Amino acid sequence: MPGGHGHGHGHAHGHAHSTPEGQDPVRVGAVARTALTVLLVLAAAATVFGLVRYWPDGSAGTTRVGTSDFAAPGVTFPLGQVREVLPACADGQEGQEGAEGSDPDAPTCGALVVRLEAPSGGGGGAPTVSVPVSPVVTGSGLRAGDTVQLLRTPPAGGQPETYAFMQVERGAPLAWMLALFLVVVAVVARWRGVLALLGLGVGGLVVVKFMLPALLEGQSGLLVALVGSSAIMVVVLYLAHGLSVRTSTALAGTLLGVGVTAVLGILAVDGARLSGVGDDEGAALASVATSLDPRELLTCAIIVAGLGVLNDVTITQSSAVWELRAAAPSMGRRALFRSGMRIGRDHIASTIYTIVFAYAGAALPVLLLLFLYDRPLLDMLQTESLSEEIVRTLASAIGLVLAVPATTAIAALTVGGADPAAPVRVADPAPEEDTRAARRMRREAAGS
Incomplete structure (x- = not known):
């Protein structure tokens, strides 16, 4: 993947974008690049404004949590x-039956x-x-x-x-698993994996230092989620994939996917009449954090839940279009979009499996209860706890699916237009082959 912006210039098409792997340069359309830059600068400015505007002051949330008694006064945890x-x-059998000759208690x-x-x-x-x-x-x-x-x-x-x-106390095994994870990522993914871990750490800080305290102070869950998600994605994408037009394209698609997920989340929470208190943890939180609106928290959770998978599909689509353009510089933008979408459809299918089975694995005890209870399946699915998970999963999935064509279209518009004079890259062509087929392919690609 590219590590930064190319510094060369193409002929009347815009800037050239080169890759470190020695691939052919990919020209970037000047108009599309400018529009993309303006869009992301405005999004970054809105994110910074939101961080400053909604950054928690540490008063209400901290005091409320600190004065909420976890247990009765005097209780300790040795x-x-x-x-x-x-x-x-x-x-x-009773557990307090003393054996003969021993302490009866x-x-x-x-x-x-x-x-x-x-x-x-x-x-x-x-x-x-x-x-x-x-x-x-x-x-x-x-x-x-x-x-x-x-x-x-x-x-x-x-x-x-x-x-x-x-x-x-499970600190030791959890620490060993974390250490193994870090080592495996660093060894296999090398420097890029280390940067991804660094981005993950920054994202965790955004959640802990901004999103959670802001929610406890009663800030809008929608705005907190949008601002926090935007900040996380900017850091994660550019750290893991480098400062480049390709990464910027993925970021634009990700932000659009986040927006779609946010709209669907609001509509679903309101339409399904969800309260946001679907389990014991939610009820306990609502009782101690009185300024926190459970419905706002649920909306925030819906938006944040899909960030990781959304980032995955957008960076893949952006990279796919870039590689297609490098391999077929004579291909028209419409053909480029169609080729990218063929890749995207395969990715959508596999990602949908990932989302559904990840939820099935996490909710296996609940699914077993559904299997055992003598109640209609539709009745069980409409319970508060299951409805929350269904809404969270479906809203994230819809935002993810729609982000694929959006990112593909942005990438196809961002890269330079077709160059009919450019050679078509095929696998090891023989020198004596008739070049008329190659010229025909270029004409068809340009005309499409």
């Missing part, structure tokens, strides 16, 4: 090391024996406690030596302190 994992209790099944970490002050020893757990936790592969987090309720009303299981 860490401890698992000493023993007792087997799950059989049907009808010690559990014999369905519990973890955990040694708590010593207090940071060093005073006193580290106690060992038993906490009941569900059979799901017992059968998860938890073993002695693992670290878990407990919930400690302080003594109250003459009752002693109690402990409950919270979660397993």
